[in-house]
Amino acid sequence: MAEIVIEDLKKEFGDFVAVTNSNLTIRDGDFFVLLGPSGCGKTTTLRMIAGLEYPTYGKIFLDAEDVTFLRASQRDIAFVFQMFALYPHMNVEKNIAFPLKTQGVKKSEIRKSVREVAKMLHLDTVLKSKVSALSGGDKQRVALGRAIIRRPKAFLMDEPLGSLDAEFRELMCFELKKMHNDIDATTVYVTHDQNEAMAMGDRIGIMDKGVMLQADDPLTIYNKPRAKFVGSFIGSPAMNFIDVNAFVKKGDTSIKINGSQLAIPQCHEDGHMDFNYLGIRPENISIVDNGDIKGAVYGVEYLGANKIITVDTEFGRLKARVPSVIHSKIGDNVGLEFDSNSIIIFNGDDEIAIKSQFMN
Amino acid sequence: MSEVKIENVSKKFGDTNAVSNLSFTIKDGEFVVLLGPTGAGKTTTLRLIAGLEKADEGKIFIGDRDATLFQPAQRDVAFVFQQYSLYPNYTVYNNLAFPLRSPLRSLNKEQIDRAVRAIAKTLHIEDKLKNKATHLSGGEMQRVAIGRALVRDPNIFLMDEPLSSLDAKLREELRLELKNIQVQLGATLLFVTHDHVEATTMADRIGVLKEGELIQIDPPEKIYNDPNSVYVATRLGSPKINVIPSRLLEIELPAKVEYVAFRPENVSMNSKGALDARIETRQNLGVEEIVTMGFMGEMVRAVVKPDSVPRSSKDVKFSVRKDDMLFFDKKSQRVYL
Numbered sequence: 001m002a003e004i005v006i007e008d009l010k011k012e013f014g015d016f017v018a019v020t021n022s023n024l025t026i027r028d029g030d031f032f033v034l035l036g037p038s039g040c041g042k043t044t045t046l047r048m049i050a051g052l053e054y055p056t057y058g059k060i061f062l063d064a065e066d067v068t069f070l071r072a073s074q075r076d077i078a079f080v081f082q083m084f085a086l087y088p089h090m091n092v093e094k095n096i097a098f099p100l101k102t103q104g105v106k107k108s109e110i111r112k113s114v115r116e117v118a119k120m121l122h123l124d125t126v127l128k129s130k131v132s133a134l135s136g137g138d139k140q141r142v143a144l145g146r147a148i149i150r151r152p153k154a155f156l157m158d159e160p161l162g163s164l165d166a167e168f169r170e171l172m173c174f175e176l177k178k179m180h181n182d183i184d185a186t187t188v189y190v191t192h193d194q195n196e197a198m199a200m201g202d203r204i205g206i207m208d209k210g211v212m213l214q215a216d217d218p219l220t221i222y223n224k225p226r227a228k229f230v231g232s233f234i235g236s237p238a239m240n241f242i243d244v245n246a247f248v249k250k251g252d253t254s255i256k257i258n259g260s261q262l263a264i265p266q267c268h269e270d271g272h273m274d275f276n277y278l279g280i281r282p283e284n285i286s287i288v289d290n291g292d293i294k295g296a297v298y299g300v301e302y303l304g305a306n307k308i309i310t311v312d313t314e315f316g317r318l319k320a321r322v323p324s325v326i327h328s329k330i331g332d333n334v335g336l337e338f339d340s341n342s343i344i345i346f347n348g349d350d351e352i353a354i355k356s357q358f359m360n
Numbered sequence: 361m362s363e364v365k366i367e368n369v370s371k372k373f374g375d376t377n378a379v380s381n382l383s384f385t386i387k388d389g390e391f392v393v394l395l396g397p398t399g400a401g402k403t404t405t406l407r408l409i410a411g412l413e414k415a416d417e418g419k420i421f422i423g424d425r426d427a428t429l430f431q432p433a434q435r436d437v438a439f440v441f442q443q444y445s446l447y448p449n450y451t452v453y454n455n456l457a458f459p460l461r462s463p464l465r466s467l468n469k470e471q472i473d474r475a476v477r478a479i480a481k482t483l484h485i486e487d488k489l490k491n492k493a494t495h496l497s498g499g500e501m502q503r504v505a506i507g508r509a510l511v512r513d514p515n516i517f518l519m520d521e522p523l524s525s526l527d528a529k530l531r532e533e534l535r536l537e538l539k540n541i542q543v544q545l546g547a548t549l550l551f552v553t554h555d556h557v558e559a560t561t562m563a564d565r566i567g568v569l570k571e572g573e574l575i576q577i578d579p580p581e582k583i584y585n586d587p588n589s590v591y592v593a594t595r596l597g598s599p600k601i602n603v604i605p606s607r608l609l610e611i612e613l614p615a616k617v618e619y620v621a622f623r624p625e626n627v628s629m630n631s632k633g634a635l636d637a638r639i640e641t642r643q644n645l646g647v648e649e650i651v652t653m654g655f656m657g658e659m660v661r662a663v664v665k666p667d668s669v670p671r672s673s674k675d676v677k678f679s680v681r682k683d684d685m686l687f688f689d690k691k692s693q694r695v696y697l
Contacts, residue, residue: 174652177641199643199650219666222646235646237532283647299536301561302580304597305625305663308561310536321647324581330543 002063002076002153002186003028004049009058011044018044022058022212024205026188031180032215033201034190037233041210042190043158049188050156051075062153078147080157086131086142092118093127096145103150117145120179137168141175148179154186161196173200194234198222206230223281224359225344228351231279237308240285241346242315244276248345248354255345258314260292263340265358275348282308284339285320287328291335293318297328311336361548362423362515363388364409369418371404378404380572382418386516389546391539392577393559395595396569402552405569406518409550411435422515433464438509440519444501446493452504453489456480459512479511482541499530506538510545517542517549523558535562556596560584568592590619590692599624599650603688604658609635611682614697618690624650626684627662629669633677642669653678 004026011019019041026032034042047053049060051072060068067075078099086095093114100110118124121141126134131142140160147155160176161169177200180187191197197204198218205215206229213227225231231239244257248271254263255278264278287309295313302324309320309328313336320336328334345354353359364386371379379401386392394402407413409420411432419428427435438459446455453476460472467475480486483503488496493504502522509517523531523538539562542549553559559566560580567577568591576583576592587593593601603621606613613620629651637653637660649666652659653676662678669676687695 174641195645198645218644218646222644222666236528281647299540301536301539302584303557303560304584305623330540 003061004154004186004188005059005061005064006045006049007059007061009045009048009060010056011041011048011053012056017210019048019055019207020210022207022210024212024215026186026203028186029184031177031187031189031200031202033197033204034188034207035192035194035197035201035204035233036207037192040207042192042207045207045212046156046158046188046190049154050077050079052079076153078150078152078155080143080147080155080160086139086146088130088132091128091130092123092134092142092145095131095142096123096149099146099150113149114145117149120148120182121145121175137172140172144176144179148183151183154188155180157187157189159191160189162191169196176200194236198234206233208233223342224353225279226353226359228277228279228346228353231281231344231346235281237282237319237321239279239281240318242278242280242318244278244345244348245274246276247271247273248276260314262292262338262343264343264345265341265356267345268355268357268360271345271354272348276354277346277348277351279344279346279353280338281342282319282321284342285318286337286339287311287320287322287326288335288337291337293336293338295334295336297330297332297334300328300330309334361388361513361546363421364516364548364550365421366405366409367419367421369405369408369415369420371408371413371416377572379408382572382574384567384574384577386548386550388548391542391547391549391551391562391564392567393563393565394550394552394567394569395554395556395559396552397554399571400569401572402554402569403520404572406439406520406550406552409435409516410437410439410518412439436512436514438512438514438517440505440509440517440522442521442524444493444498444505446501446504446508448492448494450493451489452480452485452491452493452496455493455504456489456507456511459508475511479507482510482544483507483537499526499534502526502534506534510541510547515548517547517551519549519551521553521555522551524553524555531558538562556598560596566596568595587686588694590621590688593621593686597623599661599663601686602627602658602660604655604660606687608656608658613687614695616689617687617695619688619692621686621688622680622684624661624663627660627664627678627680629662629664629676629678631677633679635678637676637678639669639674639676651676 006022006024009019009022036042048055051070054069097110097114118127123141161172201218203217204221206213208229214230222234244255246256248255250267250270252267254261293313295311298312299310301308306321307324309322311318344359347354367383369382396402408415422435456476457472460467480489485503523534535558563580565577565579566583568575570591576588584596590603601621601623603619606617606620637655639653641652643650644666648663651662651669689695
């Protein structure tokens, strides 16, 4: 399988900049997820890796070979689309076998490969069925089978589970990841669904407005978002943000908001002169009797193992994830306490996290 | 607002029992959620209360009046549908004012204006009052639809999956608001959904429906911790509760116990655990990690702190405290020890 390297990639469609300044290394064997809202440039990036679009600027390497302007067919990759593009007049076996047949592989070998792939995807019992008679999930499996059988250097997938219902999607997520592990593939997977990304990705690249904001393993993405957008896009509920109308400078270990002094991890660089954000995850806020921050409970959402308590404070509306044994109800006055070690300060101008003892 | 009581209500469509012998009470000021999959009888129950369907058997009381034979208009209930169902040619203001202009209400212009503006403020659509209903986002349209119900001060609000057509973030935001408004107004509300998160986050009590029958109705904590059957236990929680045959565990149990269930967050993974399993996948969700294991041919899921389980080996041990186990007989009914 393959390593994919993207260097200074840029793509313009007329005046519209779809992708800009993107740098990325997708390691051999990684399940790499490109995540972002619609229009962020993730599909365009994938299509450039596939050779379905050519970049305006920058380079793409597949196993150290410069493939930037090679045609799709000249790159040893397989593309799985959102809609299962199957040949409706052929049965399952013929659909899966098709890529090998066009390559002129021997019949006996094709049969062997098809059988292997079908077994892996639980399609062995429907090989002779017409694809039109299959369920949505089985059709998607056939599309996957056709991609796998060529044993390409990399799989590129564009929201392949987008059209499936929730329960089935979860199952296919699981199977897809298993398949990836079984055949030791390099996979680039595009989705707008953060849960899918966190559940499947060895590493996740988050894009917004054409820019690759961060590429890291899921835990780092979650705990140490390098941009405000990443903190708000990942996590349910999202990270809390508080406006800081003050200069945050190198060496600071606390900040003043509305007259209250809050401890933060020591800053290793200056923030913006007069406007920054403080970011904190809901599970790093606890409800206490005598917290520094006081507020009134706006909502209590029971989730089984824990609950989300929404509190209106002088800093705005904040959400805390607390154990289910904590009891409060709408209208209660409560105190909040921050776990100051996990606070991140974002520069108010570019909304990028400033370096600190926590964000090294 | 009023209490609504349903007594032994049944409704058939052809040979299908849409609702069978249903009895429950929605107390004055209570938020009850009916939870169940498609075809469980949720919407039929709402329509029976609204008077859009006639019960074959049983009685429906609204306030202290027997409303079983009342026309829909006489029942004074407010229905919010999954699809927004606004008047497209009207402005937001007129959509909200419409129910108040009914001749039955005899409100003057000022009273209507005050009510419309108050509800618009509550729902954060004050600046949209002059917009046409069609010139709104999906979330705004559903806010208006909910507002049109709220403005009326009916006996009960009946809501049929009103959030299901919205995207995830908006759904989260609106369910929080809806619950807050319901508490502020002291509204009586019956809400149906197939989404267990909506149910646990908003309900005072959840009624779990299966094929037209009410299986259990209790506060969310009780439904989650103390379900009366495997069916109810598996309705709430993500990932789902683990259910395995009791013979796989070497603990002493009464003979009639066939299944043992335990929540993923109650599975502890450590080298001293009593049970051997093999990790199949790990899903790191940031706030927690879901570890899926194969255990004697069954699948067991654990929710643990991210990266708290070493990656060095796929062979692991786990344990579950007996206090955290629920026991069920061969008909999947709860057995209390």
